[in-house]
Amino acid sequence: MDLLSDVVAVTRAGRPRSAHVRWHAPWRQEFASVPGSAGFQVVLEGSCWLLTPEAEPTELVAGDVVFLPHGHGHTLADSPETPATALACDPDGPEPAGSYTSGSVDRSGGDGPVTVVLCGAYRLDPSRAHPLLLTLPDLIHLPARAGGYPALSSAVDLLAAEVANPLPGADAVVPALLDALLLYILRLWFDEPSPPGSTSGWAAALNDPPVSAALEAIHRNPGWPWTVATLAAESGLSRASFARRFSLLIGQPPLGYLTWWRMTTAARLLRTSDAPLRSIASQVGYTSEFAFANAFKRTHGTAPGTYRRKN
Template sequence: MDTLAGLLDGPRARGAFLLRSILEPPWSLRIQDRAPLTLVAVVRGSAWVLPDGGEPALLEPGDVAVVRGPGHYTVADDPGTPWQVVIHPGQRCTSPNGTPLDGLSDLGVRTWGTGRAGTTTLLTGTYQVVGEVSDRVLTELPELAVVRHESLDAPLIDLLAAEIGKNVPGQETVLDRLLDLLLIAALRAWFAGSPDRTPAWYSAQCDEVVGQALQLIHDTPAEQWTVAGLAASCGLSRAGFARRFTEVVGEPPMTYLTSWRLALAADLLRESDATIGAVARQVGYGSAFALSNAFKRRFGISPQEYRRHDQPESLLAGGAQGAVRQLAGVQAQ
């Protein structure tokens, strides 16, 4: 499992906020939900994404914007259009002066906007939680990363657009997986197109020797790896392997291994009810005590405290349709 695969193998989208917006200019949405990660894709028309303090970007059909929170930003038909909607944490929506929304309609399953004749169609997918494994990828991104349609090698936006309005058994899971796939495709395309901003550990996966070592670490974190053991598996001397790994990845092999193990442990604590001892064994620690000591040094709190820590409320409280009704200014049931 490589680090990008960890986005899918770790905390996946689960009941992610997914919405289709059909809008007629002028329109402007102010996003202040502090979500850790949001994808905005244009199906037709165009849209400006304007991060506070960052460079604005114009999206055309097939383009995807990956917005890394928790900063605020605006999505609008034109940078000069005044805000019409403010989206707060928990997807609570108001007008700019805080009053209930007017002029926006519920247009069906996971769909809202100014009317079906609108010339712009956007798809928005918001992750409420990202895991420690995925953080290693996401922290390398700028606040706004734009991937142009020609860089995406799969028709995922069209597929998501076709599925988002369906209301059939299992559809939420289908949409979550499509959102995950779109995120992976967008990140892969962005890193490939931004070599000057690609982290060393990401590029290292293509190195003949270091890539093999990373694969071993990612796939078998419970193995009692040593520098000598990894070196032998890669056909190098201990000193030669350690030097090459550090040069290519930017950190020594045992430092990387520890970071990966603790990130996996954090995700397991969040996503499963396994005991601390069971989590410790899965990630290569001999006991709950050993994991707890390492975990506290890394995160500042114990595994038990981490697990008890309140997570953000679901962005789909009441379901996607409830969120759409709230966006439309109608009280959700």
């Protein structure tokens, strides 16, 4: 798997949820802060305002995508001046959080202009959060651009159609489209050039060919007996130059990140497969089951067998 695919695979817990919601002005909907989750809003029709405690109101128009990777609370409204007309939506609570359940919801506020929004939430496991996600800002706004994000627009159109009118197979299609939507958002964010003066962080790392090549090698084959020298060869740099560059951008040495990723991969295999421990140990680069168990316990605080039984 490649890096971004791995990020989604290891951090998501449970099934993502979404809803096709129609509001009639005047309306105002609060979305509760939900630690350990990520949310998105896509304006499909009409316009609305995004309200957050930290920033000035932002007008959203059809085609705008808003992604909140850390689950911070926010509000959507037909106007910044409209008073609250609905309780906060919480992905795990009862109605009115039902707007997060796959399907179409009509919320009558008044008889004014209509706004249609695709709302969604991803439940994440903080204990498995990839450092790439932790570096994202509290809010990512991808404004509508004519023909600017064709892949993202296609995913939105397909998802909106499936959620608004579920057909046989929707239970399989919708989660896959939500994963695609999340990946397109991450691609677009990390494909943007790093801000002037930015010399570290995952955005810079993914746009740095030598470091990106080493990361892809680690994720492509975590069980390979990588050394700083062999990873440097993948990057096309000298050993010393590569080690400095990797540590500066990623925030930890190459072998430190390699070990973390191996243990994260091992935890996923323990949760999702019945493979014997010796097989998992081999897949993440350990020839000795005993050495693997010790490394796993140092990282996760429990033995692999105990971790599997509990998860």
